[in-house]
Amino acid sequence: MQQQIISITAIASISPLGNTPEAIWEKYLDENHCFTEHVLDHKKTFVAKLDSDSEQVVADLTASDSKYKFLDKSVLYAMAASRKAMQNAGWTQNDIFGINIGSSRGATDLFEKHYQEYLKTGKAQTLSSPTTTLGNISSWVAHDLQSSGPEISHSITCSTALHSVLNGVAWLRAGMADKFLVGGSEAPLTDFTIAQMRALKIYSNVNNYHPELVEWPNRALDLDKKQNTMILGEGAGVCCLEIGKKANSLAYIEGIGYATEVLEHNISISAEATCFQKSMKMALQNTDSSEVDVIVMHAPGTIKGDLTEYKAIEKIFGESLPLLTTNKWKIGHTFGASGILSMEFAILMMQHNRFVGVPFAKAQIQTKPIRKVLINAVGFGGNAVSVLLSL
Structure with missing residues (x-):
């Protein structure tokens, strides 16, 4: 709808x-x-x-x-x-x-x-x-x-x-x-x-x-x-x-998704981050996954946190993954503020049409304009949110 x-x-x-x-x-x-x-x-x-x-x-x-x-x-x-x-x-x-x-x-x-x-x-x-x-x-x-x-x-x-x-x-x-x-x-x-x-x-x-x-x-x-x-x-x-659509808009919220999964442990999410799969799928319900240019991941720098989110992205996007990045390698985890700082990062990349990756991660090459960015966040309790932004 x-x-x-x-x-x-x-x-x-x-x-x-x-x-x-x-x-x-x-x-x-x-x-x-x-x-x-x-x-x-x-x-x-x-x-x-x-x-x-x-x-x-x-x-x-x-x-x-x-x-x-x-x-x-x-x-x-x-x-x-x-x-x-x-x-x-x-x-x-x-x-x-x-x-x-x-x-x-x-x-x-x-x-x-x-x-x-x-x-x-x-x-x-x-x-x-x-x-x-x-x-x-x-x-x-x-x-x-x-x-x-x-x-x-x-x-x-x-x-x-x-x-x-x-x-x-x-x-x-x-x-x-x-x-x-x-x-x-x-x-x-x-x-x-x-x-x-x-x-x-x-x-x-x-x-x-x-x-x-x-x-x-x-x-x-x-x-x-x-x-x-x-x-x-x-x-x-x-x-x-x-x-509504405003003349001075920086970006538009094209899709929103959210999900919570059953706790296996106080601080963990499932091996393939079921909550993220559900939240991303909901955010993309009116958008083909191939249209997503970049994902700003939650990726806090923990072994399980980073890997489970990555597996969830693979489940949703298959082999054609968007460009993947995060800002936590640079500014750390700002807890409750982290999602909005990731949104700001996404908007800046769209405004400048330039992908900013993680310097020590596998190199990724931007091949098309950055028009749509998906932002992920999750916290203790497996409460995931995904927000799709577009220019």
């Missing part, structure tokens, strides 16, 4: 890549990663932090309102990206639009600080609860933008941002809104969060180097790697959705 078209009229982000389309695209074109060393339990590990320009954007934002100094980074990142997206879309305070910005972890840093203070003093600060609830991301974005539409925040692990896109599309197609601001934000670079990932034995281990990890510590899309290499990154991304 053909659905009413959805236009993406702006997309904006703040991440280790920067906070402007020009800076972000320039970073994508070089073959250097954005990881820096971080010491945890007297051992070195890797993280991907905001670049210095983006840190200044956040500092300026905090200085713009005295109330903002009490907010978590996940909220501030979302606010910074949302300001830019709204400006780029030409939306004003007179426009009524919904907001759905989610997060996998939410106010991790602030929650941990409040809890540590409670352990020391036996008292909780007045604002410790309202500033650490997940819903405060969208509510503070609404406050900052002075919007008057519905506000939603949710957490569906690492596919959160793409679930926000699904939700925005549903509101628009249901006629309940004409415009929606959707995305995800994550600030997970805390010792406790990193320790949790290391406990799962999926984090890249700088203290147990294989030779190939020296240059590229996250081996996303290396299907022959012998150890897990996930690395955490931070950032936020949002896009402006509008119902």
Whole structure:
């Protein structure tokens, strides 16, 4: 069934890549990663932090309102990206639009600080609860933008941002809104969060180097790697959705798909990623698979995660695979924000008509214009989302 078209009229982000389309695209074109060393339990590990320009954007934002100094980074990142997206879309305070910005972890840093203070003093600060609830991301974005539409925040692990896109599309197609601001934000670079990932034995281990990890510590899309290499990154991304075909659209949402599979383990999906097969098939129900030029994979850099998604793609596309890429080798896994950053990557490749692959993966040659890109995301629980974009 053909659905009413959805236009993406702006997309904006703040991440280790920067906070402007020009800076972000320039970073994508070089073959250097954005990881820096971080010491945890007297051992070195890797993280991907905001670049210095983006840190200044956040500092300026905090200085713009005295109330903002009490907010978590996940909220501030979302606010910074949302300001830019709204400006780029030409939306004003007179426009009524919904907001759905989610997060996998939410106010991790602030929650941990409040809890540590409670352990020391036996008292909780007045604002410790309202500033650490997940819903405060969208509510503070609404406050900052002075919007008057519905506000939603949710957490569906690492596919959160793409679930926000699904939700925005549903509101628009249901006629309940004409415009929606959707995305995800994550600030997970805390010792406790990193320790949790290391406990799962999926984090890249700088203290147990294989030779190939020296240059590229996250081996996303290396299907022959012998150890897990996930690395955490931070950032936020949002896009402006509008119902109908707009003159200022950057891209169109041509198809959406979603699926959940029965859990075999808390962190795993099936050997051939049944959830991804279903979500991709749904997203492509009105499109021949041969029309897809590029797939931006979820590919977190884990052995099973990368391989099972690849097998799912083979099941759907057969021997004629589209060009395959991911950005996690460069900026790490930004949890709930990762899907929207992948959408931004897809839009940039379509705008510049240039495929950007993974430097250590098998070389792939672009032979035709990039007109349609499929984006995948999945999280703990096997909750896959696929979004098909077109120019």
